[in-house]
Amino acid sequence: MNDKITVFGKTIKIASAPNTYIIINKPINVLSDIKDHRGRKKIIDLVDYPGYLFIVGRLDFKSEGLILLTDDGEIANQLTHPRYEHQKEYHVLFNKKPTRQEIDKLRNGVKLRDGYTTLPADVKELSTTPDGTWIEMTLKEGKKRQIREMGGALKLHVKRIIRTRIGPIDIGSLKPGEWRKLSPEEIGRLKRSCSLK
Numbered sequence: 001m002n003d004k005i006t007v008f009g010k011t012i013k014i015a016s017a018p019n020t021y022i023i024i025n026k027p028i029n030v031l032s033d034i035k036d037h038r039g040r041k042k043i044i045d046l047v048d049y050p051g052y053l054f055i056v057g058r059l060d061f062k063s064e065g066l067i068l069l070t071d072d073g074e075i076a077n078q079l080t081h082p083r084y085e086h087q088k089e090y091h092v093l094f095n096k097k098p099t100r101q102e103i104d105k106l107r108n109g110v111k112l113r114d115g116y117t118t119l120p121a122d123v124k125e126l127s128t129t130p131d132g133t134w135i136e137m138t139l140k141e142g143k144k145r146q147i148r149e150m151g152g153a154l155k156l157h158v159k160r161i162i163r164t165r166i167g168p169i170d171i172g173s174l175k176p177g178e179w180r181k182l183s184p185e186e187i188g189r190l191k192r193s194c195s196l197k
Contacts, residue, residue: 052071
């Protein structure tokens, strides 16, 4: 049932509250979930917001970086569903420098243990340190623990994963545990990337 409010015979339209869009830099050892029966710290615990928010771009417990939180179900669905192929960018620390053949496999698709072959990805080497080699990987899909599984299939141990971008939104200067609301300009870019006004 829809109620109407009229004043002097004119129907008054009540504007709905605008949606909320939050960017957060998830630290390691924080769960990308709303609830946890084991009492671990959750991503939602880091944000001072009273309403329900969808978690867009979940990361595993040991991974870190950009996650979006929103009460906009359409945006959440578009950015989460693999058929839309929205880009997600990661900085990945491998224990050793991948060979040219291993880089080619990461770019062209890696056959995982379950038989699935990953979609082609953009891959470039960033730097080599005493801890290992940093690689930038841009994926258009998001299978559970995909980067760790890709590394495992090539005998490359993944030491760190930091997501730096989802679609047109990048992490910027946010430190681990910090969050902020998206600016109107960022919201516009996000909606345009999802073909929404």
